Amino acid sequence: GLGNTSLCCGNYLHTPFADASFDxxxxxxxxxxxxxxxxxxxxxxxxxxxxxxxxxxxxxxFRLRDPVDGTERAxxxxxxxxxxxxxxxxxxxxxxxxEVAGFEVVRQDEATEHVYASAxxxxxxxxGVLLPLSRLARVPLLxxxxxxxxxxxxxxxSRFVDACRSxxxxxxxGLGAYYVHVFRRPG
Numbered sequence: 001g002l003g004n005t006s007l008c009c010g011n012y013l014h015t016p017f018a019d020a021s022f023d024x025x026x027x028x029x030x031x032x033x034x035x036x037x038x039x040x041x042x043x044x045x046x047x048x049x050x051x052x053x054x055x056x057x058x059x060x061x062f063r064l065r066d067p068v069d070g071t072e073r074a075x076x077x078x079x080x081x082x083x084x085x086x087x088x089x090x091x092x093x094x095x096x097x098x099e100v101a102g103f104e105v106v107r108q109d110e111a112t113e114h115v116y117a118s119a120x121x122x123x124x125x126x127x128g129v130l131l132p133l134s135r136l137a138r139v140p141l142l143x144x145x146x147x148x149x150x151x152x153x154x155x156x157x158s159r160f161v162d163a164c165r166s167x168x169x170x171x172x173x174g175l176g177a178y179y180v181h182v183f184r185r186p187g
Contacts, residue, residue: 052187082163
């Protein structure tokens with residue numbers, strides 16, 4: 001019922017908006033899904049549609065370092081497979097793309113402590129609720145009923161549960177962290 005709100009479904013690399021259309025941009029857990037070769041384009045587009053002097057805020061998970069062994073590689077792969085995402089950038093790579101696009105960096109703060117308890121709860125719910133439900137998805141009639149919940153197949157559900165569990169391991173092993181970035185378009 002809001003008169004000043006509209007929804008647009010599309011590709012954020014090619015938005016239908018005019019230059020300098022927005023007073024602000026807020027992205028939460030979305031931008032890391034951009035494939036690495038398209039990240040520079042993403043920042044150019046965000047810069048283009050943001051009004052001068054305004055801010056672009058992003059909350060997302062990032063890669064801090066490369067895995068050192070098979071166990072750590074498996075944690076990273078679980079997250080990428082379960083959430084269908086490319087290898088996340090480092091905070092420095094993310095920041096560099098923003099600066100090349102023309103943004104000023106106002107803040108770049110690690111915020112894992114603020115999401116860690118939630119990540120642990122999500123992992124527990126995934127293991128205690130979603131995993132048993134995924135087993136029910138193997139029963140043909142129940143599987144069709146559960147498909148709208150994201151259980152298109154038991155394998156898909158299992159991959160999601162593994163991602164939820166491995167996200168905590170990624171944090172615990174120092175492989176990744178959650179960051180807040182605030183960028184400003186000069187103006």
